[in-house]
Amino acid sequence: MTEQRWRIQIDKRTCIGSGLCIGISPDHFRLVDGRSEPRAESVTPDDLVLDAAEFCPVEAILVRAENTMTILAPQQ
């Protein structure tokens, strides 16, 4: 039995560096040269990661379930 994991992807060309995701969870995101980057691409489930993907003004953050690759956020 493997525990469920999520995958975080950020489209750096779309990111406008708003800092929202970093403000929500500095443990998951950081700014590098003014653009956001996940600290780790594979993470244990955490609602803050979903908030970050929902709040991103340009929907640059994609969160998926690692086993099924289903999109968890942002809502389509």
Place this chain on the structure above:
Amino acid sequence: MSSDAEVRDYPFGEPAGIEVDPLFAKLRREEPVSRIRLPYGGEGWLVTRHEDTKLVLADPRFSRARTVDRDDVPRTTPEPARGGFLLNMDPPEHNRLRRLVALAFTSRRVERLRPRVQEIVGERLAEIERHGPPTDLVRSLALQVPIVVICEMLGVPARDQERFQDFSDAVLSTTAYTPEEILAVRTALQTYLADMVRRRREQPTDDLLGALVAARDDEDRLSEEELINLGIGLLIAGHGTTANQISNFTYVLLTRPGSWDLLRERPDLVPGAVEELLRYVEFGTGGSFAKVATEDVLVGGVLIPAGDAVFVNAQAANRDETVFDSPDEVDLLRQPNPHLAFGHGLHHCLGAQLARLILQVTIGSLVRHFPSLRLAVPAEDVPWKTGLLVRGPKALPVSW
């Protein structure tokens, strides 16, 4: 170097038009984290560098909720900060409420409004044309566009806009209104919004307010008070700021030789020009909302002790010479432009993409329709608002 102990009165003074106080540049260079004394609530810290500003705005160790209803937190207004608005909330309340509205404000969703915004602006410009020169652009354009867009989005009749006008001026007031006046306007708007909510209970709508009512009633995701405050917050946060910036941006473009012509010849430069104007023209006068350190935090080498209040100032950060070349010049081609006009971090402006759309369409259309637009009075005779947290001309007489 100035002495460590110096405590300056803040804000530094009533700004003249869109001028930035030279003291910010001096502080950035010599004392980037300095002590200030506010008109109410005592002393705090002022952070002026771009990098430190981003840290204060994004670091969860700084709290907004800790400023609410606290008489001992430094501020520019007689009354302590009021709770109930996104801006004054910390997680998890902040995130729960922002989640309900975030999707409606993404680039993708906002872009769908472009044709309608274009139409609203087009109608105003046709009206201005019909009346003939001169016109006061504040009344004939700036105050007319953002309010209509935001009202339509929320689903409240734009004909009620005068109520929001009074309210946003009152909320952003340092001295222009008495506390009694502010309270009266606030109560009136609460009653008004409550009525809008009640109508949606009788007859559901598919606008943003309707969606919030459904989230309240069907899913219990927010309280009645939160629902009403969220509606009020959207109305006031969006309309005054954007209206003032339409006037401010037009003023800057008309008083910098060559700018209007450049945008006329190169309409593709409008989005970048709007970013530069956002950087250059800080809409606030300096008295932004404080954040309180919840533990000791090191900012720019200075230890901010737990419990202390910190102020940032976008006009200081946006002129940081280590980030922007020739920061005091308007360079409509500036690239990249990592300005902080919409804030940074958790409270980054919810309406940023909407504001960008409105500003791009309004400035772009104005340049196209009135290629020969000019001020109808000498620049130094343009009258500016005073006593408010936001800056903008009281009137902007133009001719063509």
